[in-house]
Amino acid sequence: MFSRRTAHEAEPNQLSRALRQRRAAGLGVCDLTQSNPTLTDLPYEGPGLLSALSDPRSLVYEPSSFGLPSARSAVQGLMRGAGCEVSIERIVLTSSTSEAYAFLLKLLCDPGDEVLIPQPSYPLFEHLLTLESVVAVPYRLAYDGAWHIDFDSVARGIGPRTRAIVLVSPNNPTGSFLKQNELTRLESFGLPLISDEVFADFALEPDVRRAGSVLRTDDVLAFALGGLSKMAALPQLKLAWLGAAGPAAPLAAALSRLELVADTFLSPNTPVQWALPAILSTRAGVTAALNARIRRNFAALCTAFRDSAAHPLFLEGGWYATLRLPALFEDGAWALLLLEQDGVLTQPGFFYDFSEGALLVLSLITDESTFALGIALIAERVRNLSG
Numbered sequence: 341m342f343s344r345r346t347a348h349e350a351e352p353n354q355l356s357r358a359l360r361q362r363r364a365a366g367l368g369v370c371d372l373t374q375s376n377p378t379l380t381d382l383p384y385e386g387p388g389l390l391s392a393l394s395d396p397r398s399l400v401y402e403p404s405s406f407g408l409p410s411a412r413s414a415v416q417g418l419m420r421g422a423g424c425e426v427s428i429e430r431i432v433l434t435s436s437t438s439e440a441y442a443f444l445l446k447l448l449c450d451p452g453d454e455v456l457i458p459q460p461s462y463p464l465f466e467h468l469l470t471l472e473s474v475v476a477v478p479y480r481l482a483y484d485g486a487w488h489i490d491f492d493s494v495a496r497g498i499g500p501r502t503r504a505i506v507l508v509s510p511n512n513p514t515g516s517f518l519k520q521n522e523l524t525r526l527e528s529f530g531l532p533l534i535s536d537e538v539f540a541d542f543a544l545e546p547d548v549r550r551a552g553s554v555l556r557t558d559d560v561l562a563f564a565l566g567g568l569s570k571m572a573a574l575p576q577l578k579l580a581w582l583g584a585a586g587p588a589a590p591l592a593a594a595l596s597r598l599e600l601v602a603d604t605f606l607s608p609n610t611p612v613q614w615a616l617p618a619i620l621s622t623r624a625g626v627t628a629a630l631n632a633r634i635r636r637n638f639a640a641l642c643t644a645f646r647d648s649a650a651h652p653l654f655l656e657g658g659w660y661a662t663l664r665l666p667a668l669f670e671d672g673a674w675a676l677l678l679l680e681q682d683g684v685l686t687q688p689g690f691f692y693d694f695s696e697g698a699l700l701v702l703s704l705i706t707d708e709s710t711f712a713l714g715i716a717l718i719a720e721r722v723r724n725l726s727g
């Protein structure tokens with residue numbers, strides 16, 4: 341009766357079941373997975389945001405396939421700030437980055453076509469691609485003290501049905517940024533690039549080797565994804581965008597086809613589009629607070645595991661840290677043990693398809709006192725178990 345695309349595992353996993361039981365028993369949870377910024381006590385300018393969202397112009401519906409020009413100009417200003425000059429004709433507003441992916445997959449792929457996705461990375465890719473009847477083919481990110489694209493695995497993954505390569509910079513959860521030499525090699529495959537740059541404002545340190553946005557490219561079709569959910573920490577406002585770049589003829593064709601897709605949905609709501617310039621002008625305080633918290637939490641993590649059998653992997657940016665644990669158990673078993681014995685909730689690495697060792701993913705945007713308590717409990721457990 342139903343499509344194969346929507347088949348999925350309906351049973352909650354062991355960790356979710358254990359969490360539910362713990363909460364039902366009234367036991368506390370020290371949650372190191374919190375990645376909803378609106379629940380983490382950030383200095384939002386609430387009244388300013390709410391008044392920007394009640395602009396009287398929002399009472400009129402003016403359908404525009406790529407979004408209101410004033411909002412697209414605001415995005416253009418952001419891109420200019422990041423060193424990319426992009427005309428507003430090349431900017432498409434969507435209601436989320438997920439929707440931007442869906443638009444691009446409709447643009448580039450027929451059912452059964454393949455798209456390369458990084459591994460480890462954002463777990464939603466599997467669903468985003470499956471729902472568009474597209475096959476996800478992983479390529480490997482390898483760790484040797486820093487993260488690199490394994491280009492052999494990229495080359496192996498490319499076949500006659502490959503339609504695009506997805507990259508995430510910085511990646512979720514490894515925090516690794518795409519380097520210029522990696523971008524040059526990716527371009528050399530001649531395939532369209534879909535670059536998820538939603539975490540681009542979150543770097544621990546500058547690094548001249550980083551590629552910056554793919555919007556600088558004109559060798560291959562390239563799409564850069566951004567949105568309010570991370571850069572302004574406002575996921576509930578449901579506004580994201582994609583910018584397009586590339587050689588003139590395929591770029592013009594891509595935009596014409598994207599117009600058909602976008603016009604069919606006309607998704608972004610009007611109030612958020614009128615509010616966008618004001619939202620962007622007030623985001624600096626929140627971004628600065630988040631960056632400061634990420635830095636302090638990561639520093640605390642490094643200190644907590646300085647003389648430990650566990651240690652955090654090298655991190656360049658993003659909202660997450662990866663902690664390598666002694667290989668006494670697999671990461672799923674570690675996460676379960678920490679929840680059941682210590683009340684600490686973490687994400688096991690297998691959620692992100694890590695292939696190397698027992699790894700836990702921790703959210704660095706967790707408020708600092710919760711983070712400090714959680715990592716102290718993990719450090720103590722590691723000490724007890726590794727003798």
Ligand SMILES: Cc1ncc(COP(=O)(O)O)c(C=O)c1O
Pocket residue numbers: 435436437438439462508511512536538567568569575579580
């Ligand atoms: C890599 C990546 N892209 C996109 C998103 C979500 O963006 P949106 O809320 O705009 O769909 C996330 C959320 O965690 C993410 O990790």
